[in-house]
Every structure is written in C-alpha cells, then in structure tokens.
Amino acid sequence: MSADRRGHGHGHALSATADRRYLAGALALIVGFMAVEVVAGVIANSIALISDAAHMLTDASAIVLALLAMRIAARPPRGAYTFGWKRAEILSAQVNGVTLLLLVAYFVYEGVHRLMEPPEVSGPVVVVTALAGIGVNALAVWLLSKADRRSLNVEGAFQHVLNDMYAFIATALSGVVVWLTGFRQADTIAALVVAALMLKAGWGLLRDSGRVLLQAAPSGLDPDEIGRVLAADPDVEEVHDLHVWAVTSGYPTLSAHVIVAEGSECHRARTRLADLLHERFEIGHTTLQVDHGLPGLDPHCSDPHGPRHSDPLKSPYGDP
Known part of the structure; x- marks a missing residue:
C-alpha cells in the first residue's frame, strides 16, 4: 500500500506573486541607475565605475533569469515532467553562482593589472556616484529580502545585488582614499575584497543547488x-x-x-x-x-x- 501526502495551500501561489513583484521592483531600480553610472563613469574616466555598471548588468540579468525561472517553475506537471518544471529555479541558481565566480576571476585579473598600472580617476565623481549606488542597491536588497529567500532562485538574485552593494561601498571608500591621498591602488584593493565576498556567495549557491541536482x-x-x-x-x-x-x-x-x-x-x-x-x-x-x-x-x-x-x-x- 502506498500513498502520497501533500501539504498544499494557497500561500505558495500568493508568495510567488509577491516575489515576482519584489524582483521586478529591484530590476527597475538597478536598470535605471546602471544607465546613470555609465554616464558618470565616462565623465570621471573611472574604470571602477564602468566595472560597477557591468556588475549591475549582471545583477539585472540575474533578476531577469530568476523571473523567467519562476514563471517556468509555475507550469503544472504534464506528460513526462511529472514534477513540473520546478527544477528550473535550481538551474537559475546554478547560473547565478557560476556568474559570480566568473566575475571573481575577472576582478582578480583586472586587480593584478591595475596594481601594476593604476589608472587616473576623478575621486569626487566616483565618491558621489558610489554613494548614490549604495542607496539604490540598499533599496534593491531590501526589496529582495522581502521575497522568499528559501528559494535558491531568489537567493541567487539577492546575492548578486548584495555583492554589488558591497562593491559600491568599497568603491566609495577607495574614491575617498584616492581623492584625499592620491593612492590610486586603493581602488584595486577594494575590488579584491569584493571579489573574496563574491567567491563566498557564488560557492555557496553552487554547493546548495548542486545538492538539489544530485x-x-x-x-x-x-x-x-x-x-x-x-x-x-x-x-x-x-x-x-x-x-x-x-x-x-x-x-x-x-x-x-x-x-x-x-x-x-x-x-x-x-x-x-x-x-x-x-x-x-x-x-x-x-x-x-x-x-x-x-x-x-x-x-x-x-x-x-x-x-x-x-x-x-x-x-x-x-x-x-
């Protein structure tokens, strides 16, 4: 004799709808500020700001991927897919984890290059733009924190945006140091600290999503x-x-x-x-x-x- 006990309710559907709303709000904030940051980076001749803008592009991509995965995962079981498409969220978390590790490799590579040849940067523009970025990312992090982070899919998007906020904090601090002391390598040191945080977050996502896939x-x-x-x-x-x-x-x-x-x-x-x-x-x-x-x-x-x-x-x- 066999049976399947299921504890379904309506709360999950309501939670998924709310999660999509929170993710969409964070996406709008990130895309809007990303355009502002590209302009500021060109004006300040700041590779750090341009890199942060590129990082925000990956944040936006991570959220779009999470939204798509949530929509796919909501499809009902049909045919050979007896569990539906719920694993799509885990695949999304895997992609987000891999993306974070690729960014770590990029920041380490660029960091070594900039330590040897530190670029000229306009400190005041970097500081002002980075402080604005901290505010925008903090609001996006707050929105994503209200979503159900037990979902590795949501957690992957959250980790992207959280690490971007850390990157802006590091950029702001390095901008202050460059502005006041002229020590241009401060930008690189801050980027390497952020890379270490991204490594931790990316590895955690790959580990947890890998357990589900295995x-x-x-x-x-x-x-x-x-x-x-x-x-x-x-x-x-x-x-x-x-x-x-x-x-x-x-x-x-x-x-x-x-x-x-x-x-x-x-x-x-x-x-x-x-x-x-x-x-x-x-x-x-x-x-x-x-x-x-x-x-x-x-x-x-x-x-x-x-x-x-x-x-x-x-x-x-x-x-x-």
Whole structure:
C-alpha cells in the first residue's frame, strides 16, 4: 500500500506573486541607475565605475533569469515532467553562482593589472556616484529580502545585488582614499575584497543547488535519524529503500518501504508515519509503501537501495 501526502495551500501561489513583484521592483531600480553610472563613469574616466555598471548588468540579468525561472517553475506537471518544471529555479541558481565566480576571476585579473598600472580617476565623481549606488542597491536588497529567500532562485538574485552593494561601498571608500591621498591602488584593493565576498556567495549557491541536482538529502535532514525514528514505531519491523531529497528548494520529499508486523493495519500505520514525518521533520511530500511482514517471505528487493533501519528486538529479519 502506498500513498502520497501533500501539504498544499494557497500561500505558495500568493508568495510567488509577491516575489515576482519584489524582483521586478529591484530590476527597475538597478536598470535605471546602471544607465546613470555609465554616464558618470565616462565623465570621471573611472574604470571602477564602468566595472560597477557591468556588475549591475549582471545583477539585472540575474533578476531577469530568476523571473523567467519562476514563471517556468509555475507550469503544472504534464506528460513526462511529472514534477513540473520546478527544477528550473535550481538551474537559475546554478547560473547565478557560476556568474559570480566568473566575475571573481575577472576582478582578480583586472586587480593584478591595475596594481601594476593604476589608472587616473576623478575621486569626487566616483565618491558621489558610489554613494548614490549604495542607496539604490540598499533599496534593491531590501526589496529582495522581502521575497522568499528559501528559494535558491531568489537567493541567487539577492546575492548578486548584495555583492554589488558591497562593491559600491568599497568603491566609495577607495574614491575617498584616492581623492584625499592620491593612492590610486586603493581602488584595486577594494575590488579584491569584493571579489573574496563574491567567491563566498557564488560557492555557496553552487554547493546548495548542486545538492538539489544530485538529490542529496536537504540540509538539516539526516536520513539515518529519520530511519531510526520510523523504525521506532511500535508496528514497524523494518524500514528500507529510504530516500530523502528535494525537488526544488523548500520542497523536501521522502519515499520508503516500510514493513509492519503481521496483524497491523497498513493504512493506519502509513497515516501515523506520514503525520510524524510532517510534524517532526516538516516533510509534507511522502510516499510510503507499507507491507506486512509475512513468515517465510523476504521483504527485501533483489537490488536494495541504502541501509536498513530496524529495532533488533522487533525485526525478524536480523540486524540491519
């Protein structure tokens, strides 16, 4: 006997609509200021400002990609895509993570070049433009922080804009140093600090989205602990073929083959275990195949997947 327990409601649809609104607002801010920054960069002869404008272009691209991924992920399951297109959000997070790492490589390369040949920069224009950029990016970060950042898709766009705000802070500080002291290498040092922050954010996105694509158990869920908890149920003799993964961020899923004692009622056992998984581990999408343990009948499949979980005092099948 198997069943799928789902905890759907209307809140997710409302959240997705609100998320799109927040992302669209941040996109409008970034695109508008990006045009201003290009003009300021040309006037000030500032490569730093032009680079920041290029970084803002990647921010805008990241948000557009996130919006497209959210629209694609909202498509209902159909045909061969039985889970729908929810993984599109994870692919978007992967692209955003890779983009951040590519920007790190660019900033490090440019940083080494500028340390050797620091360019002439108009400090006052850089400072004023960077301070305005801090304000615009802070507002964009605030908008994105109101969206559901449990989605790696939203988190990817958030990290792009957040790191751009750090870049503007560094640019403003370096502009002040260049303006007051003439130490032109300050711009490069600030860029390398920002590159280190981007490396951390990009690697985190790739790591977390990679776990989803490789169908690893979501962070915070231990399959062995879950197996022990299920096996501790009075009617359960053994749990095997236990799989815990995430279809997309915020969508933990579990399947397992559960053997209950002869005479136990499978339906009640399944409902009780599904409720336990939902309440204790917050897993609302569970598929449990529940069968009776019959004398002389080996319940294990010919190609077992993963460890067996059982209480040696109850299980007639030996130690797992």
